Amino acid sequence: MIQDIYPHNFKNSFIPGLKADDDSLIIHFDKDGKLLVNKHGKPFPRLSDLDERPQRLTYLFSMDEDNIFLAEDEQIKASDDYSHVRVRDFRRLKGVPKKSIFEAFTAKQLNSWYLNNRYCGRCGELTGRSKIERAIVCDKCGNTIYPRVVPAVIVGLIKRGGSRQDDQILLTKYNGRSDVPYYALIAGFTEIGETFEQTVAREASEETGLKVKNIRYYKSQPWGVVDDILAGFYCELDGSDEIVRDEDELSVAEWVRRENVVLQPDDFSLTNEMMTLFKEGREPV
Ligand SMILES: [Zn+2]
Numbered sequence: 001m002i003q004d005i006y007p008h009n010f011k012n013s014f015i016p017g018l019k020a021d022d023d024s025l026i027i028h029f030d031k032d033g034k035l036l037v038n039k040h041g042k043p044f045p046r047l048s049d050l051d052e053r054p055q056r057l058t059y060l061f062s063m064d065e066d067n068i069f070l071a072e073d074e075q076i077k078a079s080d081d082y083s084h085v086r087v088r089d090f091r092r093l094k095g096v097p098k099k100s101i102f103e104a105f106t107a108k109q110l111n112s113w114y115l116n117n118r119y120c121g122r123c124g125e126l127t128g129r130s131k132i133e134r135a136i137v138c139d140k141c142g143n144t145i146y147p148r149v150v151p152a153v154i155v156g157l158i159k160r161g162g163s164r165q166d167d168q169i170l171l172t173k174y175n176g177r178s179d180v181p182y183y184a185l186i187a188g189f190t191e192i193g194e195t196f197e198q199t200v201a202r203e204a205s206e207e208t209g210l211k212v213k214n215i216r217y218y219k220s221q222p223w224g225v226v227d228d229i230l231a232g233f234y235c236e237l238d239g240s241d242e243i244v245r246d247e248d249e250l251s252v253a254e255w256v257r258r259e260n261v262v263l264q265p266d267d268f269s270l271t272n273e274m275m276t277l278f279k280e281g282r283e284p285v
Helices: 098-116 196-208 270-279
Strands: 025-028 035-038 057-063 066-071 082-085 150-159 168-174 186-189 212-223 228-237 250-257
Touching: 025 035, 025 057, 025 098, 057 098, 066 098, 098 212, 150 196, 150 212, 150 270, 168 196, 168 270, 186 196, 196 212, 196 228, 196 250, 212 270, 228 270
Parallel strands: 025 066, 150 228
Antiparallel strands: 035 082, 057 066, 150 168, 150 186, 168 250, 212 228
């Protein structure tokens, strides 16, 4: 999965007063949210690779020995070796190490948070940055804003057959996502006041009209590009297997036997890992 970057060491703790130096890696998103990457080889520039030092550099996190900073300037001056690409295209470029994709996803989340909180939501004043922790602060009214992570679930819903070979899993495809032609699992955001298990049951019911039982946690995955933390659950069908598809949300919802599960082309997502386990008969019971 995208976060499985061992032996690399990701450290996200805030380091007060840390300043960028020539070796710092620089991540920049343009106004359309596209990411600055090198066209050949190492994806992100070091500060010394840029034609001009950005005005506003904010420490994000470190990976191994590299300190990674966000350039918050609207424009950035870099040579023709660099261009801005969509993060989802960057993810599919050949030869980009997984740790760089994880860095891009995580930086994207922090970039959105900084961008969306330039003004205080409580009193409307321009905000500033805390010097002691990763927080945006309003000096006028005292409001302190921390990064928010949005919880969502992924559901591996299994219909048990007479034997393990006869088991089937519910696979879906989302409407309006022609850029993602792959099968996925039922998924959805946790609503306020809801447990993860309740989200699993509600999403299964809303998207397919199915009831579930034996809900059990599998693993989680940060997915910073959309501010998420995903929690994966397996569960079993309870009662009728008749699918009533939510046509607004899904273009496909169908029961698929283990041998017929078509996997995604890369190993980044928790969804794909959960589908892989089912395909190989290794899902936890
Ligand atoms: Zn305020």
